[in-house]
Amino acid sequence: MDTKAFKRSLQQSDNYHRKGFGHEEAVAGQLKNEYQSSLIQQIRENNYTLSRGEVTIRLAEAFGFCWGVERAVAMAYETRQHFPTERIWITNEIIHNPGVNQRLKEMEVGFIEVKDGRKDFTIVETGDVVILPAFGASVQEMQLLNDRGCTIVDTTCPWVSKVWNTVEKHKKGSHTSIIHGKYNHEETVATSSFAGKYLVVLNLDEAAYVANYILNQGNRNEFMAKFSHACSQGFDPDKDLEKIGIANQTTMLKGETEKIGKLFERTMLKKYGPLTLNEHFLSFNTICDATQERQDAMFGLVDQKLDLMVVIGGYNSSNTTHLQEIAIERGIPSYHIDSAERIGPGNRIVHKPLHADLNLTEPWLPDGFITVGVTSGASTPDKAVEDAIERIFELKVAASVRG
Numbered sequence: 214m215d216t217k218a219f220k221r222s223l224q225q226s227d228n229y230h231r232k233g234f235g236h237e238e239a240v241a242g243q244l245k246n247e248y249q250s251s252l253i254q255q256i257r258e259n260n261y262t263l264s265r266g267e268v269t270i271r272l273a274e275a276f277g278f279c280w281g282v283e284r285a286v287a288m289a290y291e292t293r294q295h296f297p298t299e300r301i302w303i304t305n306e307i308i309h310n311p312g313v314n315q316r317l318k319e320m321e322v323g324f325i326e327v328k329d330g331r332k333d334f335t336i337v338e339t340g341d342v343v344i345l346p347a348f349g350a351s352v353q354e355m356q357l358l359n360d361r362g363c364t365i366v367d368t369t370c371p372w373v374s375k376v377w378n379t380v381e382k383h384k385k386g387s388h389t390s391i392i393h394g395k396y397n398h399e400e401t402v403a404t405s406s407f408a409g410k411y412l413v414v415l416n417l418d419e420a421a422y423v424a425n426y427i428l429n430q431g432n433r434n435e436f437m438a439k440f441s442h443a444c445s446q447g448f449d450p451d452k453d454l455e456k457i458g459i460a461n462q463t464t465m466l467k468g469e470t471e472k473i474g475k476l477f478e479r480t481m482l483k484k485y486g487p488l489t490l491n492e493h494f495l496s497f498n499t500i501c502d503a504t505q506e507r508q509d510a511m512f513g514l515v516d517q518k519l520d521l522m523v524v525i526g527g528y529n530s531s532n533t534t535h536l537q538e539i540a541i542e543r544g545i546p547s548y549h550i551d552s553a554e555r556i557g558p559g560n561r562i563v564h565k566p567l568h569a570d571l572n573l574t575e576p577w578l579p580d581g582f583i584t585v586g587v588t589s590g591a592s593t594p595d596k597a598v599e600d601a602i603e604r605i606f607e608l609k610v611a612a613s614v615r616g
């Protein structure tokens with residue numbers, strides 16, 4: 214499929230919307246009530262610190278809702294206002310936050326079900342309205358919805374669209390896109406659907422494996438087994454790594470994306486020399502500012518003296534997991550929760566350790582005076598952060614009364 218031509222024609226269609234519907238003011242009040250927090254505002258104004266009783270909270274200087282997420286949620290609310298009687302669907306979670314997704318369900322926005330590992334669009338009918346989430350949708354899904362005569366409300370973050378434009382450029386020059394991301398994350402699935410040939414690498418180790426293959430070849434079968442789910446159909450590592458371009462899932466660790474880009478640049482320079490490097494290697498900066506800011510703020514926070522960290526965000530949220538990784542690398546006990554309800558009753562917390570299932574820890578808050586670092590992923594409203602902080606305060610008060 215000529216994905217570029219399809220996108221262009223879709224954007225000209227009357228059934229396609231990628232801006233709001235002029236109800237910004239009406240939904241602004243609703244969003245403020247549901248998701249913003251006066252306590253968090255107060256902490257921000259107080260140099261990101263708040264002490265109450267035995268607890269000092271230190272907030273990261275950038276956390277929570279990014280503008281791409283805010284924009285997507287506002288557009289979804291506007292869609293409901295604009296189409297009050299139509300059936301509305303969303304192709305996936307609007308963002309990775311259980312509370313926000315629940316609110317959309319209450320507003321009768323239906324989520325497309327996944328059956329046997331595939332999304333089941335049979336329920337969607339001509340004339341239905343379908344929202345595409347902040348991290349986008351694959352070009353095949355867009356085509357299906359367009360062919361079915363749906364109205365499409367595309368909330369894809371412009372930063373994600375920028376990556377799609379990048380892989381289109383790779384394709385034009387017959388470069389294979391090497392995408393730093395998780396091959397089964399919705400954003401990377403969407404990005405790879407716009408690419409020609411592609412290979413998804415999860416981290417620097419996988420990138421080093423590929424770089425070594427480019428320079429020294431290696432075991433082709435082993436390569437194909439390793440990347441069987443993470444490459445385009447018919448991918449041949451002996452032919453398809455001669456010209457490469459770098460792209461990324463916008464929420465990966467920024468430092469790692471940069472290192473991977475540099476590694477491949479050095480690799481292609483070594484293999485092809487400086488004169489033809491530009492024919493063999495393409496790189497554009499597609500790291501999202503919001504991801505970068507939140508990660509930088511986390512590095513600033515973990516430099517302070519903290520007894521523990523609480524990281525709030527959806528369990529399937531890639532950027533939240535990366536914030537958790539930063540705390541763990543510094544040896545700080547860190548608890549990843551998806552909502553305040555995971556805290557208590559009593560001195561207990563149900564949290565998700567890195568790459569493991571949910572775990573109950575009791576007691577989790579140490580006795581005496583403590584300093585707790587708090588941050589949240591780009592899909593987490595301030596209200597959820599406020600609720601978690603209030604629970605920590607309550608829990609320490611209750612513990613000191615008992616003690």
Ligand code: SF4
Pocket residue numbers: 279280281282347348370371372373463464501502503504532591
């Ligand atoms: S994290 Fe970045 S790319 Fe993702 S929605 Fe937010 S602004 Fe957009």
